[in-house]
Structures are given as structure tokens and as C-alpha cells.
Amino acid sequence: MREARTHERDLKTFVLPEIGRLQATGDAWEPYRLIDPEGQRVEPVAVYFKDLLTADSPATTLYSYGNDLLRWWRFLWAHDIAWDRAVREDARDFTLWMQLADKPMRVHWRHRGKDPAEIARRKPPTRRLAPGTPNPVTGKPTIGKKYAPATRAHCETVLRTFYDFHLDLNSGHLLVNPFPLDRNRRKGRSHAHHNPADEFKHERTGRYRPTVPQRIPRRIPDDKYTEVFAGLRSNRDRALLAFWVSSAARSVELLTATERDALPGQQLIGVIRKGTRDYQQLPASPDAFVWLRLYQEEAWRKGVPRGRNQPLWWTLRRPWRPLNYDAARAMFTRAVELLGANWTLHDLRHTATYRMTEDPEMSLVYVQHILGHKDQSTLQKYLRPSRDEVISAGLAHHARQEAKKNAPPPAPTAPAYNEDSLNTLFGGLVA
CATH class of the missing domain: 1.10.443.10 (Intergrase catalytic core)
Structure with missing residues (x-):
């Protein structure tokens, strides 16, 4: 078994370097290629992409997977770790960094190499909302500074399946998958206590996979x-x-x-x-x-x-x-x-x-x-009712309550007569 890392990384101040790139080739046989800082193709990723193409995955899938792999490779390059020497402590630190750290800010190509203070001075003020703030018109939050749970979940799945693929091939010096399964799934048979009358549910398989909240589809009124x-x-x-x-x-x-x-x-x-x-x-x-x-x-x-x-x-x-x-x-x-x-x-x-x-x-x-x-x-x-429908129904409820509060009191009802008194007065003529 390989040894665990003996030192703690300073993840609070770590900044992911913008080294390497995901290159679009325009070639149907190899739509995308992961390039290292020396300009060479990353062969383990190339082999994985070839397997995805053979499984009839579209080029958009390779692009999506390639961005997650590039992020992981930049983390490895920054800490001088070979891809097949990564251990679970490395995956843990990478996942924790994605959870707590701010996303790297991409510098526009027009602003590269320029003084940030000068760029801020020349840039006209904008009325954009702060990251993560709900939009006043749609209610949808703007893109936040942190990685979204869906992004982190997708990245964990891609990296775990990537290492599973190379474990099957016995590639390099790889011995274990640095992105392990959930502890509850490591023992026993999957769905061992499942009721045959119920549908199978999607289970969390990765130990570092976050819980992704279910998003409500937004419509345009x-x-x-x-x-x-x-x-x-x-x-x-x-x-x-x-x-x-x-x-x-x-x-x-x-x-x-x-x-x-x-x-x-x-x-x-x-x-x-x-x-x-x-x-x-x-x-x-x-x-x-x-x-x-x-x-x-x-x-x-x-x-x-x-x-x-x-x-x-x-x-x-x-x-x-x-x-x-x-x-x-x-x-x-x-x-x-x-x-x-x-x-x-x-x-x-x-x-x-x-x-x-x-x-x-x-x-x-x-x-x-x-x-x-x-x-x-x-x-x-x-x-299900949409956000706009729920808000409209709630406002209508409060309007009805306000109308009841401000409505004039009902007129008093006329006093009723005693039937026995009327029978005595009119000689039993009242039915």
C-alpha cells in the first residue's frame, strides 16, 4: 500500500494555476485533447476519451469531461503529483478546495498583462447584482463565487469513473482509486433491502459526492x-x-x-x-x-x-x-x-x-x-406549481384576508318572535 501524505496543505490560500488547456481539434477521431504546460498531449486522458468515443459518446460529453479533468490535472501539477500517484488525501483536499474556495476568476484576453487597478478605473460602473444574489425579476440566483453542488458532483463522478477505467486497464502505477465509494456502499450487496414493489432510487455512490438539490424548472411568464x-x-x-x-x-x-x-x-x-x-x-x-x-x-x-x-x-x-x-x-x-x-x-x-x-x-x-x-x-x-403560481396564490390569499379585515360589519339580524306567544295572540293560527 502506498503511504499517505504526511503534510497538510494550505488550501485557504491555494489558487488554481491556469496552466495547460483543453484543445478543440476539429477532428472527429479526437474532438478534444488535454494539453500539459509543455504543450504535450496527456496520454491517460487521450486513452479515456478514445474509450468514450467508442461508447458512442458525443463530442459535447468529451468537452464536459475534459474541463473536469483539466481542473484536477491543474491541481496535481500545482502540487507536483503524478496522476497515477494520487491518493485519497489528494482527492479529499481537492474536493474540499472546490467546496470552500472561490472559483478562479478568468481574465479577459484584452486585460491580460495589465494592471488590475487601471482596468478597474477605466471600466465603467455596472448595475450587475452581486454573485449569488437572487434576480428581482426571475428569482433565479446569479452565478455565485463558489462551485455549484451540481458542478462538484459532476466532477467527482467524472474523476471516479476515470480512475475506475484505468484500474481496469492496470495503467501506470495506479493501485487504488483516489475517489472512493461511500462507506455505506463498500460492504454488502447493492439494494440488498430493496422492496421489489418500489422503484429503484439513485443512490449516492461517491464518498466525496455532494448532495445536489433538485432544481425547479423556471418558466418565462x-x-x-x-x-x-x-x-x-x-x-x-x-x-x-x-x-x-x-x-x-x-x-x-x-x-x-x-x-x-x-x-x-x-x-x-x-x-x-x-x-x-x-x-x-x-x-x-x-x-x-x-x-x-x-x-x-x-x-x-x-x-x-x-x-x-x-x-x-x-x-x-x-x-x-x-x-x-x-x-x-x-x-x-x-x-x-x-x-x-x-x-x-x-x-x-x-x-x-x-x-x-x-x-x-x-x-x-x-x-x-x-x-x-x-x-x-x-x-x-x-x-407542480411553479414559483410564479405559488407567489400569485399567496398574494391573492393575503389580499382576500385584507379585504375581510376592511369589510364593513354585517347588518344585525332582525329579532325573532316566539312561536308560542304568536299562537296565544292569534288563537293558534300560526302554523
Whole structure:
């Protein structure tokens, strides 16, 4: 057995160095490559990425996993530890650092090598909220200074599976996985006391895996969506929003559509699903196709490439390039910031889902198929009342209570007569 670390690290003052990088190659055989500070490829990661590609994982998965591996490798490089010599104390310190330390601040390429005081002096004051502060319009907290629980959980899973993969290959000098399983899972059979009548639940398997709170999907209220739509500057952006909020397609799925995928006569838009990569046609609103036609007429007159196999969405200025996700996200961010909100492109998919689930004549089976979800149970979170509905109901309750408090007292009722006295007076004529 290898020896444990005999010294304690000063994690309070540790700053993760920006050394190495995750390089996009543009090669389908190796979409991403982890590069060390000397400019060489990190071979253990390259072997792992090749295995992921063989398992039919998309390039986006390699990009996501690569960022977590780069963060871990920078921690190892900073402490001069070989990847196959890392022990559980190293994983413990890395996890604790991600939990308590602030995220490294990325320096914009225009500001690299300049004095921070000079940058702060020239930078105009902004009205942005403090990190982690709830947005007054949406209620969604802004991005905080700490790593989110979901980010830490994803990182722990990636690193644990990475070392499990190399343990199976008997790579290098690796003897144990530095990211261990939970103590409760190390002994006995998994699900030993499970009731066969109940569904299997997702269990925490990693010892250092945090508890991830269940996030409530956020929708854009109809009145706010109208304001966002009115703030758009081009017919292309209006068509994109109309498709996103009516078809419930993911942002990347819609952006990769071609001209032949839009069928106005059938009111369908075809997309490649993100997970399964199957081709699926989704119904969309008539307004979406109207805005699409207006955008296409303007774009073709300007010289945008035209053809059935050409991309459906292009940049608005020369040189003409297919519209990518980063540009579309920046467009939507500018539109919602005019309202002081922080909605994201994925909130448009949540909005479309809420609208479909609230339609009593729309079966949840159809909603599941349109969303491309594997299990119908994922729709249960959309059947719960949203934040706006809960707040509206609570305010209406307080308004009714206030109305009762300020209402005039009821008029006194007339005194009732004694029936026996009336019978005596009228000789028993009162029935």
C-alpha cells in the first residue's frame, strides 16, 4: 500500500494555476485533447476519451469531461503529483478546495498583462447584482463565487469513473482509486433491502459526492415573454424564439437544423436529438414559420448561402457563418438584460413544456415524445406549481384576508318572535 501524505496543505490560500488547456481539434477521431504546460498531449486522458468515443459518446460529453479533468490535472501539477500517484488525501483536499474556495476568476484576453487597478478605473460602473444574489425579476440566483453542488458532483463522478477505467486497464502505477465509494456502499450487496414493489432510487455512490438539490424548472411568464420578444432586433431572432418556445427543442438542436428540415406546409421542424442523435420532427407554431420566412427573404437578398443542405440559421453580418450556440446565447442574454432578468435559453424549453402540460387536451405521452424524454416520470416536476403560481396564490390569499379585515360589519339580524306567544295572540293560527 502506498503511504499517505504526511503534510497538510494550505488550501485557504491555494489558487488554481491556469496552466495547460483543453484543445478543440476539429477532428472527429479526437474532438478534444488535454494539453500539459509543455504543450504535450496527456496520454491517460487521450486513452479515456478514445474509450468514450467508442461508447458512442458525443463530442459535447468529451468537452464536459475534459474541463473536469483539466481542473484536477491543474491541481496535481500545482502540487507536483503524478496522476497515477494520487491518493485519497489528494482527492479529499481537492474536493474540499472546490467546496470552500472561490472559483478562479478568468481574465479577459484584452486585460491580460495589465494592471488590475487601471482596468478597474477605466471600466465603467455596472448595475450587475452581486454573485449569488437572487434576480428581482426571475428569482433565479446569479452565478455565485463558489462551485455549484451540481458542478462538484459532476466532477467527482467524472474523476471516479476515470480512475475506475484505468484500474481496469492496470495503467501506470495506479493501485487504488483516489475517489472512493461511500462507506455505506463498500460492504454488502447493492439494494440488498430493496422492496421489489418500489422503484429503484439513485443512490449516492461517491464518498466525496455532494448532495445536489433538485432544481425547479423556471418558466418565462407570458407577459414577460412578450416584452422579451418585443426587444429583439431582427426577424432571425424572432423566428428562433418562436421556434424554441413552441417546439420545446433544445437550443443546440434547433441551431443545427438545415433548410430542408423546415416544413411550413406541415408545420414541422426537424432536429437531431442531443442524446440519441435520432432525427425527429417537432410541431411548431404558425408564427414561427412566418418569422422564419421573413428572415429568409431578408437573408437571401443579402447573399446568404441558399440550398436544402445549407444551415437554417446564419450570422447577420459578413462574412456569413452558421450561427453557433455562443452567439445565440449572447443574443438572448442581451434581450433579457433589458428587463433586468437572467433567463437562459433552456428556460424557453421549460416554458414550452409548462404550456403543453397545462393544456388539458394535451396528453403527457405526447409531451414526453416531443421533449425526447426517456421516462414520463421526468414530467412530474412540471406538474407542480411553479414559483410564479405559488407567489400569485399567496398574494391573492393575503389580499382576500385584507379585504375581510376592511369589510364593513354585517347588518344585525332582525329579532325573532316566539312561536308560542304568536299562537296565544292569534288563537293558534300560526302554523
